[in-house]
Amino acid sequence: MNFDALPWIVLFLPLTAAAAIFLFTKRSARISAALSTGAVVASFILSAVYVGIAGLEPVREDSHIWLQAGKLLFEFGLLLDPLSLSMTLVVTGVASLIHIYSWGYMKGDEGFARFFGTLSLFTFSMLGIVLSNNFLQLFIFWELVGVSSYLLIGFWFERPSAADAGKKAFITNRLGDFGFILGILTVWAACGTLNFLLLRGSASMLGAGATLAGLLIFCGAMGKSAQFPLHVWLPDAMEGPTPVSALIHAATMVAAGVYMLCRVLFMLNPAALQVISWVGGFTALLAAVIAVQQNDIKRILAYSTLSQLGYMVMAVGLQGPTPAMFHLTTHAFFKALLFLGAGSVIIALHHEQDIWKMGGLRKRMPVTFWTFLAGTLALAGFWPFSGFFSKDAILAQAQHQHAWGLFALGLMVAVLTAFYMFRLVFVVFGGTERTHGAEHAHESPAAMSLPLQVLAILSIVGGVISVESAFNRQFDPQQHGASFVAQLLAPFSHAPLAATLGLLAAAAGFALAAKLYRGVTTDPLPARLGFLSCWMRDRFYFDELYEATVIRAHDGLSAIAGWIDRWIIGGLAVRGTHGTTELIGRALRLLQTGNLQTYAMLVALGVAILLLWVVFC
Secondary structure, three states: OOHHHHHHHHHHHHHHHHHHHHHHHOOOHHHHHHHHHHHHHHHHHHHHHHHHHHOOOOOEEEEEEEEEEOOEEEEEEEEEOHHHHHHHHHHHHHHHHHHHHHHHHOOOOOOHHHHHHHHHHHHHHHHHHHHEOEHHHHHHHHHHHHHHHHHHHOOOOOOHHHHHHHHHHHHHHHHHHHHHHHHHHHHHHHHOOOEHHHHHHHHHHHHHHHHHHHHHHHHHHHHHOOOOOOOOHHHHHHHOOHHHHHHHHHOOHHHHHHHHHHHOHHHOOHHHHHHHHHHHHHHHHHHHHHHOOOOEHHHHHHHHHHHHHHHHHHHHHOOOHHHHHHHHHHHHHHHHHHHHHHHHHHHHOOOOOEHHHOOOHHHHOHHHHHHHHHHHHHHHOOOOOHHHHHHHHHHHHHHHOOOHHHHHHHHHHHHHHHHHHHHHHHHHHOOOOOOHHHHOOOOOOHHHHHHHHHHHHHHHHHHHOOHHHHHHHHHOOOOOOOOHHHHHHHHHHHOHHHHHHHHHHHHHHHHHHHHHHOOOOOOOHHHHHOHHHHHHHOHHHHHHHHHHHHHHHHHHHHHHHHHHHHHHHHHHHHHHHHHHHHHHHHHHHHHOOOOHHHHHHHHHHHHHHHHHHHHHO
């Protein structure tokens, strides 16, 4: 068997499943689900086989000429290195579990087959981003991810809120992508190539334009990874089915921006990196503050994702691609677990999402509770759960770079993360049942609970299974993996200040949440925070601000352009030309009598005028 063909098969299996579903099996829900799930599981297995045989090193590239016009050469190819291969395992592995979970969650939905077809297209698009060896190919898959997310977020398009959320995500990402494509064109104009391996040797040709090119490229990541000020689409994306939320937040769309930044890190100069680090840090803090007063279980997790993405972007800006990708990987485990756990609760309560209409679910849904608790401990950063190790790596990177402002900001976010997550746990799973739905809740079926258990295991051990060493091979080959026990204690020996303060921050957040929310029936914070609580609950009115400024300005410019088109271009140019042409036509029509004598007279008159002009002029 030609093992070099395996990455191509991994890439195109989900696309083949999507095509088969939409063309042939859309009327058969079970066959469609089996095709979609089988394709992504097979992609994961083949990825693991390829890594096992070929290894993560050396760097390999397999490309074919796609389009050639004179000196312009475009290729379609795969770049196989530790970064792309490790990310492929993450994407296909997490997507496999989400596909399996979706069998139980989407059962009985009228769009069951359509859901799995679009899910396969989404997986294919993300794999294309991960494996692309050049900017142009990456941008094509980048846009395919945008289209796929639009279809999945607005999956229940008959709901106005879902349709609006899909459009909001699509349009907001186009704003970032406009800057992204300008950055790609800038790189192409300066370097003459878009191939990532070739760019490593020619990135210096950007010269004084390096900062501009880096920030324009970062615009793409701001859109996909929902960084301030383009963060507003991600919370509304919760209108899609919960498995979609899990896939978007864990291993596909929002991860694409961080992955892309790590892929092109060699092109980002210190000035661009400083901007990136502070945008990431501010996004992390802003989202964590907003999450404190959200009451929708999925929105809390959505703002949590925003906050953790801010951590990752901050790490990239601090020249720490390994901590960024390490946190992206562990975050994929526990955030997929938390979203799927939330989906289990939502299904059990007949699609209720308000946490204050839940309560007492710990005894009624024990598997969901214990797995959700494991994900919460990982997200909050408690040792020895996976999130502790990856978050500590980011704090240690800030300490190493002497970025004490960002270090302090990271600790504040750690406190808030533990606080709002344990607020959720105490309100949803603790106390007594607050509604009839909570009183009659029961555990989810095996198709939904099994992926929860697998993800819970990964959330516990994901920090010490040599995930970080895989990315070290890409960015810091001098580092080598340590033993299991050494990895467990490594944070306390390598960066004791970051590890200790990070753990204390998580403990402080837990203690505050326990004091305020254990056994309560109403939220005590609004009375304590006053108007600030309203601002946090209403997301600091960013949507209203954009509505009053950007959208109104856009509508005003559109109205002016419409008026110019109608009255100036259409009235003077088009209608004026039309009127002049019609007048000339009417005059010429008077000459077209069909009478030969008239034509002879006109010819004679013309000849006479010509002779007079020759004689006298």
